[in-house]
Each structure stands twice: as C-alpha cells, then as structure tokens.
Amino acid sequence: AIPAMALTETDACILLDEAKASTILGEAVIPPTPVNAPGYSTCQFFTSTGKGIYITITLGEQAKRNFLNEVAQYQKGCSVGYSGGTNTATPFPPEVEALMSKSVLELFQMDIQMQGNCGGKIEPVPEFGPNAYAYLTPTGFQIGTVAIVSGDNFYSFAYADPGMDIVQMVEKAKEVTRA
Numbered sequence: 001a002i003p004a005m006a007l008t009e010t011d012a013c014i015l016l017d018e019a020k021a022s023t024i025l026g027e028a029v030i031p032p033t034p035v036n037a038p039g040y041s042t043c044q045f046f047t048s049t050g051k052g053i054y055i056t057i058t059l060g061e062q063a064k065r066n067f068l069n070e071v072a073q074y075q076k077g078c079s080v081g082y083s084g085g086t087n088t089a090t091p092f093p094p095e096v097e098a099l100m101s102k103s104v105l106e107l108f109q110m111d112i113q114m115q116g117n118c119g120g121k122i123e124p125v126p127e128f129g130p131n132a133y134a135y136l137t138p139t140g141f142q143i144g145t146v147a148i149v150s151g152d153n154f155y156s157f158a159y160a161d162p163g164m165d166i167v168q169m170v171e172k173a174k175e176v177t178r179a
Contacts, residue, residue: 007150011036012055013043020179021045021053024159024172029053038062053176054143054158063154064100067107071114072096078118105131105149128177134170144169146177 009015013034021029022045029045036042039062045053058066072092091097099107112122112133121136131149144166145158159172 007148007153007155010041010057010059010153012041012057015055015057016043016045016053016176016179018045024175024179025051025053027051050160050162052160054156054160055176056156056158058154058156060104060152061100063104063152064102064107066154067104067111068092068096068099070111071099071107074111074114074118104152104154108147108149108154125174127174132177134173136166136170142166142169144171144173146170146173148177 011034013032018029018031021032025045025047027047027049029047032043032045034041034043039059041057041059043055069092075096099110102110108131112120115122115137119137122133123136124130125132125134125146128146128148129150133147135145135147142162142164143158143160144164145156148155148157157173157177159169159176161169161172164172
C-alpha cells in the first residue's frame with residue numbers, strides 16, 4: 001500500500017507524464033495544458049477519441065471551502081450545483097463557516113457521508129492509504145475517480161472513457177493513481 005502521507009506534490013503535471021498517460025489511455029494524448037491557480041493544480045490528458053485523465057490537487061483552505069460548499073448544499077437536499085461567472089464568492093452561512101475549523105480530512109469524511117446518505121456509492125480504497133476512496137456513482141460526467149486526502153491537500157485521479165461503465169473507469173483511475 002502507498003502511505004497516504006506520501007503525497008506532498010502540489011503540481012499535478014509532475015504526478016503523471018505524457019508517456020504514462022498514453023500507455024494508460026491506450027493511445028496518443030494531446031499535450032496537456034497545466035492549470036495552476038491559487039489553491040489548485042490540474043493536469044488533463046485527452047485523446048482524439050474522447051478518453052481522458054484528470055489529475056487535480058486542491059490545497060488547504062481551498063479544499064476546505066470546496067467541501068463546505070458541498071456539505072452546505074447536501075444539508076438542504078440531495079443535489080449539488082456549481083455556479084460561475086463571478087469573482088466574488090457567496091459567503092457561507094455562519095453555521096457552515098464555523099466548520100472551517102475542521103481539518104480537510106474531517107470535511108472530506110462529512111462530504112462522503114452526506115453523499116452516501118443521498119445514494120452515492122463511495123468505497124474505501126485501502127491500497128492507497130486510509131484516506132483514499134473511489135467514487136462509484138455515475139453522474140452527468142461519466143468519470144471514475146479515486147480521491148485521497150493527504151495532510152491538508154485533496155488529490156483526485158480521474159479517468160473518462162465513453163466506452164466504459166463506471167466500475168471499469170474506476171479501475172482505470174486506480175491505474176492512474178498507481179502510476
């Protein structure tokens with residue numbers, strides 16, 4: 001097993017190179033365009049046939065805010081939505097803001113529990129440490145994901161292939177995580 005604390009990298013494109021991505025996807029990839037912004041690092045590998053690998057690292061306070069956003073929405077019902085187009089975030093209600101004192105791991109665990117209560121299927125993946133989970137719920141985005149909390153950071157390794165079901169894509173996401 002890979003110890004969860006072994007993940008400390010904050011640049012997603014360092015975690016997987018084009019050659020390994022091509023091998024996992026089974027075809028050539030379009031060179032990735034890394035995106036590094038405050039609180040985030042992403043690296044995406046796409047093929048001309050619609051397959052893709054998505055690696056995202058969300059750092060500290062931003063990871064907490066992302067989980068709080070979902071937790072706040074799950075408290076109101078079993079749907080989560082995201083809006084964009086504004087540079088000013090809507091403030092959290094005081095009872096949600098108070099949860100910022102919790103760790104990234106505690107908020108991740110709250111989020112997982114709430115997703116499970118809403119019918120989401122999320123399973124531990126002990127191969128990658130005690131804080132690693134696979135998301136097995138099909139969504140609007142057909143994508144299989146392995147998520148790991150390491151320290152104050154949240155790592156997501158995802159695989160998409162329009163020709164596979166969610167279980168097959170999670171197996172490929174595990175392959176991405178191993179690589």
